[in-house]
Amino acid sequence: MGNATAPHGSDPLVTxxxxxxxxxxxxxxxxxxxxLTPGADLRYLCGxxxxxxxxxxxxxxxxxxxxFLVVPRLEAPMVDAGPAxxxxxELLAWDETDDAFAVLAGAATARLGTAPAxxxxxxxxxxxxxxxxxxxxxxxxxxxxxPVVDRLRxxxxxxxxxxxxxxxxxxxxxxxxxxxxLTVGRTEAEIGADIAAAIRAEGHVGVDFxxxxxxxxxxxxxxxxxxxxxQAGELVVVDIGGETATGYRSDCTRxxxxxxxxxxxxxxxxxxxxxxxxxxxxxxxxxxxxxxxxAAAREVISDAGWGEYFIHRxxxxxxxxxxxxxxxxxxxxxxxxxxxxxxxxxxxxxPGRHGARIEDIVVCTDDGVRVLNNGxxxxxxxxx
Numbered sequence: 001m002g003n004a005t006a007p008h009g010s011d012p013l014v015t016x017x018x019x020x021x022x023x024x025x026x027x028x029x030x031x032x033x034x035x036l037t038p039g040a041d042l043r044y045l046c047g048x049x050x051x052x053x054x055x056x057x058x059x060x061x062x063x064x065x066x067x068f069l070v071v072p073r074l075e076a077p078m079v080d081a082g083p084a085x086x087x088x089x090e091l092l093a094w095d096e097t098d099d100a101f102a103v104l105a106g107a108a109t110a111r112l113g114t115a116p117a118x119x120x121x122x123x124x125x126x127x128x129x130x131x132x133x134x135x136x137x138x139x140x141x142x143x144x145x146x147p148v149v150d151r152l153r154x155x156x157x158x159x160x161x162x163x164x165x166x167x168x169x170x171x172x173x174x175x176x177x178x179x180x181x182l183t184v185g186r187t188e189a190e191i192g193a194d195i196a197a198a199i200r201a202e203g204h205v206g207v208d209f210x211x212x213x214x215x216x217x218x219x220x221x222x223x224x225x226x227x228x229x230x231q232a233g234e235l236v237v238v239d240i241g242g243e244t245a246t247g248y249r250s251d252c253t254r255x256x257x258x259x260x261x262x263x264x265x266x267x268x269x270x271x272x273x274x275x276x277x278x279x280x281x282x283x284x285x286x287x288x289x290x291x292x293x294x295a296a297a298r299e300v301i302s303d304a305g306w307g308e309y310f311i312h313r314x315x316x317x318x319x320x321x322x323x324x325x326x327x328x329x330x331x332x333x334x335x336x337x338x339x340x341x342x343x344x345x346x347x348x349x350x351p352g353r354h355g356a357r358i359e360d361i362v363v364c365t366d367d368g369v370r371v372l373n374n375g376x377x378x379x380x381x382x383x384x
Contacts, residue, residue, distance in 0.1 A: 011083035013159055013246060014047035018152065019059075019067050019087065025148045027063050032116030033108050033137075034061040034145050037129050040320035041122045041149045043247055047083025050075075056100035056129055059089075065111025068092055070104045105136035120145035150325040154317060155339040160248065161363055161370075164318065164341055167250035168361050168372035170202040171240060175254050175375045184232045184259040184384040188212040192225040195240055199250075204242035208249065208322055211239035218255070218355040221312055221347060232384055233260030235354040237347075241322060249322045251343055252373045253359035259384020269306055269348055270356055270379045276300035276346045277358040277377065280314055280328075284344075284362055284369035290332040297346040298330075306348050309355075315343040318361055336364045341372075 022045055026034050036042045036059045038050035046069070050057045057075070061067040068090040071079050076093040079085060092107055094100045109115050119140045121130045134142045156164070174195060181194040192210040199207050213223040214230045218237040230236060236258055241251035255270070262270065280297035294314040301310045315328030318341055326334050328342055345359030360373040 011047040011086075011246075013157075013163070014044075014083050014087070016087045016089075018045050019061060019089070021152055022148055023061050023063065023067065025151055026061065026120065029147060031118050031120045031143070031145075031148060032063045032112060033119045033140075034121075034148060035059075035104065035119060035125075035133050036061075036122045036145060036149070037125045039122055039124045040247075040324070041124075041145065041153075044149070044153055044320055046087055046089060048079060049247065050079075052126060054128070056094075056104070056132065058104060058129070058133075060104055060108050062108050062111045062116070064113075066090060068107055070094065070100060070107070072096075072100075099136075101132040101136035104133065108137075116140050118143060120148060122146075122149070146325070153319055154325050155337055156319060156341050156363070157339070160319065161339065161341065163244065163246050163248040164250075164361060164363070165372050167204070167242075167244045167248050168252065169374075170204060170244075171199070171242075171250040171252045172373055172375045173202055174198045174240060175238070175252060178238060178254070178256060178380070179382045182212075182230065182236060182238070182256055182258055182382055184230055187227045187229050188214055188217070189225045189227055191230070195238070199240060199242045203244065204250070205245050206243040207240075208242050208251075209240065211237065211253075213237040213239075213355065215354055216352050219349040219351050219353060221349065221355070221357065230258055230384075232258065234258065235262075235266065235356060235379075237355055237357055239357065239359065247320045249318050249320070251318055251322055251359065251361060252375070253345055253357045254375060254377070254380060255356040255358065256380045256382050258382045261381060262379055266354075267379070269304070272301055272304040272306055273346060273348050273356055273358060274377055276310075277344060277360070280344045280346065281360065281362055281369060281371060284336065284364050285367065286338055286364060287335050290326050290328045290334045290336065291330050293328045293336075293344070294330050294332075297344070301346060301348065309348045309350055310346055311349060312347065315345055317342045338364055338366045340364045
């Protein structure tokens with residue numbers, strides 16, 4: 001089934017150059033075949049935002065020969081008319097009684113002239129699909145495609161950075177309205193529902209998370225919304241983010257004190273946290289390693305005596321996934337490059353009492369850093 005005459009919907013962020021770049025990196029690393037199933041890798045390379053299901057959908061990129069898409073026939077018209085069709089990729093549609101994995105293996109082997117020895121699948125490929133590919137190519141060694149695809153996705157183009165900037169500005173506007181919802185006596189769940197509605201009203205097509213950690217719940221970095229009611233004078237950690245129409249994500253955390261003022265102790269350690277976040281952000285520039293950014297934040301907190309309460313990495317990459325490479329963590333010696341986008345989000349968490357986190361999305365530039373979130377980072381006092 002071809003796509004020469006179909007009416008295509010294009011995506012200005014996606015070009016066939018991405019597929020060709022993936023093939024070049026794969027060849028450089030000795031990978032014979034990339035197989036990417038629904039998820040951000042597939043969307044990044046060919047613009048197809050497919051949902052994962054039991055039927056196999058996959059972009060196959062052989063080391064030599066043309067790349068192709070394997071899709072269920074019932075979805076082929078939709079794929080053909082979308083951004084992936086606009087790239088001119090060959091579409092191999094399979095019927096319900098076909099073995100989709102055999103279709104993929106046969107087409108890849110024909111292009112390569114031999115069965116692939118090394119096959120790389122996406123990191124978030126369903127196990128049944130990864131194993132299906134392996135069964136269809138029994139002599140192959142199966143590995144992850146992350147070394148190939150992450151290398152491309154980590155460095156954003158100017159257009160991608162602007163999408164992240166728009167997402168960041170939208171989530172800043174939501175944080176700026178927090179006083180409308182974050183009041184004494186309301187539950188975390190009630191506040192979270194209002195925040196989610198505001199995220200959509202600001203142009204996001206989906207809400208990925210609304211963390212509202214009040215009082216002792218703020219000491220749990222990934223706290224789920226609960227029926228706990230906000231009490232006067234306590235800290236509330238609000239970490240929110242979502243997906244824009246182009247697939248790029250927002251993620252920003254601020255900490256508030258509601259219906260009162262911070263105690264002297266809280267003001268002291270929050271000041272340490274603020275300084276740590278500033279230090280890590282200021283350290284961002286080309287050539288500095290990911291672990292050095294983590295260390296810049298961690299040293300400030302540890303030197304002030306609060307190190308045992310900073311219990312997670314300093315940041316994560318962001319793009320079509322909220323969490324993607326590069327990871328800003330000890331042990332990651334990856335040098336930063338212009339275009340890398342990631343969070344800087346140190347936190348201090350006192351179990352059973354409260355916690356705080358400050359998170360911005362930043363981009364490494366040619367000569368330093370661009371910060372994509374611009375709301376106040378000081379402890380914000382709300383009247384409650």
